[in-house]
Amino acid sequence: MARDRNRWLSAYALIVYGLLFAPIVVLIIFSFNKARRGLVWQGFTFDWYPKLFANDELLDALTVTLEVALVAVIVSTVIGSLLGLGLARLRFRGRGATETLLLVPMITPEIVMGLSLLLFFLQLFDAHGSLTQLWIAHITFCVSYVAVVVRARAASMDPRLEEAARDLGASAWGAFLHVTLPLIAPAVLAGGLLAFSLSFDDYVVTTFNAGVGSSTLPLYIYGKIKFGVTPEINAISTIIVAVTAIAILIAWRAGAFETGPRQPVADEAAG
Amino acid sequence: MTDRHDGSSIDLEKELVRYMVENRISRRYLLERIALVGGAAALAPVIAACTSSGGAASAAPSSAAPSASASAAAATASPSPTAQPTPEDALNILNWTDYLADDVIKSFEDQFSVKVTQSFFSTTDEMYAKLGDDGGDYDISFPISVDVPNMIERGVIAKLDKSMLPNIVNLGQEWANPGYDPGNTYTVPYMWWTTGVGYDPKRIKEEPTSSKALWDARWKQHISMLDDWQEVFGLALIQQGHSANSTNTAEMDQALALLEQQKPLVRTYSTDTIGTMTSGDVWIGHIWGADRFAIQETIPEFAYYIPEEGGVKGSDTVATFTGSPHPVAAQLFINHLLDAHNSAANTNLIYYMGPNAAAKEFIDPAILSDPTINPDQKIVDKLEELLRLDQSVRDEYLSRWQQLRG
């Protein structure tokens, strides 16, 4: 019976993964479309790829996007994870208020957040947008997402594990490093992945906080709507997916993602 | 979202007459003139001074041919302004993606050793928010003509130094004294457009001439309107015989009622008309005229008309700002854009007509010879510019628009 369910579930999973990638397949196909704009197939060409590598503005925008995403992911994952962990595990004054504080950035309409940061930097620092401003803005809207995911994981963690480690002589730091961190690691990874996709694709907050030389890929792409979006954008998306997929494949072959079929520490300890 | 409202007092009629006249000038004639007056380049600043002092505005349009060819010649030689200050080493442009041809930027960078950095936005309102009160860190951007008076009054836009803009002589005479900026003191016109109706003749097998075609139940679910309150209300108001800039709330209510009536037939309100038209889901739609060329790359038969009831016209300007970090480079760049070749290169890229009379020689003939650029005189007379309305009037419209979209 369990095997049956496994098969049904696997078939279902295959379908869902198929649907997740369906638009990506279309996107890749249309990166070879002859038509300069529009959504109709007009024949095969490879031209958009060389064109893309000659397009400095597009490449600059990609670089900025990745720089911003990288910093946003690292910083928001660290402080967001700590915040999520603290909310789940610690009792401190103002915990309820902190929880509310965590929700508000997610609830704030993007334009309100974007313009509030624009005003903030303009009024207090006379700054008109910059890479640093983008870092700060992106970290700000990513923190909550990371914290909510980590909090959900940490909430169902047995606090006695850490205590046990302390009893066995581990330092607070040691207990954190060897017990807590491995336990919440999947949540930290999930939060980081979410933060990356949020930062990578953000438009509204970014447009009001980007400055000279810090236009990101989404700004470049949306700026194209007025005159038609060219398959160059499909091509660069294809390259990003391909490079990521290859990197993942290499890492996978190298065994980087090998996790045991079970949670080694937690389950054994709890079970 | 993508507003293109206009308040310029450009005289489109004169522009069109001039167009026709010039189209009859042979290429050879022009080339000869260019060879002859190449040396006249040095005189360009003088010509510029004369033109901008208002004399050109009163010149008779029908006799435009000789002066146009002379200016074409001057522009082609790309005169260097006399006693020109050294430009800074950088220039920051705030722009739509693809609004400037790559070569135009590259040639400027090479000629003046200036590093150009472009930043991008997708709606003009974003642009204004980023420019703030003094242009932010930007040197060049492209405000819509209707918004220019407000930006001048707020001290955002900086005055131009005409001595650095010899190529200004290339402007068509009807652009010498636009209402939004008399004498082009602060801005230079960049591109102009009309708004009308586009359709796919494979689907619409008749030749509609009225904007009422957008209310035709036969095309239910295949009609699109722009996602722009001023354009949409403008079209409805004009159809009802009112001004597109009506300030009368009763007329606004009538227009709203007309649009409510249309709503069940509408597939989508969108400014991405290139997307909606080429997808084949929309057969007839309210579009910005120049988008037709991009659509024709996919649907070659695609047709565009200015409704017989009247249509809307507008223009973009190029401006530099009071807080511009590189004012010299900015002036030089504006002059660079006024060059005939460069103006034509931009038109050939984006299919918008520029106000540059000298550029026409270098514009793709397919764009130049398009019949809708020279529509029936009755219709040309009816083109109206969308104005920047007073706050209270704007609020009245926006509230009705949000009611319509709710």
Place this chain on the structure above:
Amino acid sequence: MGAAVQPAETPAASTPAAAAPGRVARVRSAAVVLPGVGWLVLFFVVPLALIFVVSLGSRDALDRITLANPSLDNYARAFDPVFIPTFLNSIKFASITTILSLAIGYPIAYWISRYGGRHKVLLIILVMLPFWTSYLIRTYSWIILLRDNGVVNALLQAFGLTSEPIILMNTDLSVILGMTYGFLPFAILPLFVSIDRLDPNLIAAGRDLYASGRQAFLHVTLPLTMPGIVAAGLLTFIPALGDFVTPDLLGGPGTTTIAKNIQELFLAGRDWPYGAALGFVLMIVTLTGTLVALRTLRREVVGGD
């Protein structure tokens, strides 16, 4: 739903770790929580306060913000019935998107966690990979699939399910599809993180106890993964409520959302004070609703907080 099974070895979600708040513990709490709280206060609360001040102001004749006569007028205006239909649209799309994302995402998260074996991380990254492309181009791809002459209609016609193309694009359906697609990873990731935490022995024990797999799932797995479901619901519902680009690009004439109205007031209307006021009203409504829902959920499912 009962807190039916809380086996002894399973911690209650809210058991505080450092119950004895000694000085060391307090310093430690501060070190854990302060960076995040400090960051949000400095770069979120302070800017938000600035825009709140703006919401009390008005515009001068040149559309500049002026604080000459601060008042709550903009808040009074914000309760305009014109916003009701778009607000309801937002609620409708966000609710359906959340329910669908949870319903579609839970089995996937469960499958990855239980049957993903050594490839769990790979499978999770694969869920995210499609989203490292441009949003706009992904949406165009949906248009290519859904339009009248698109792939989906071609398939429907090939199978003889319809003779005429069915209008799929620019409908509620296309909006819900686009939004569910976009928010699915926001549901799958927290669900996975939470399901993966479960001890398989516990489920086995549950199955022994309840005989049927379904019963075991309902009474053991589901309640124990509730924190994950709540997080997934939050991460889907709240951003979906603020989405206006998907309804704009995939929607039709009647799919406008309240976030679009706010954007329009700020930009097309050039009325920052009014836009800000409407934004704050929306935030307060959403926040109140969310907190009440969370409180109820926690009390019912997790059992006290």
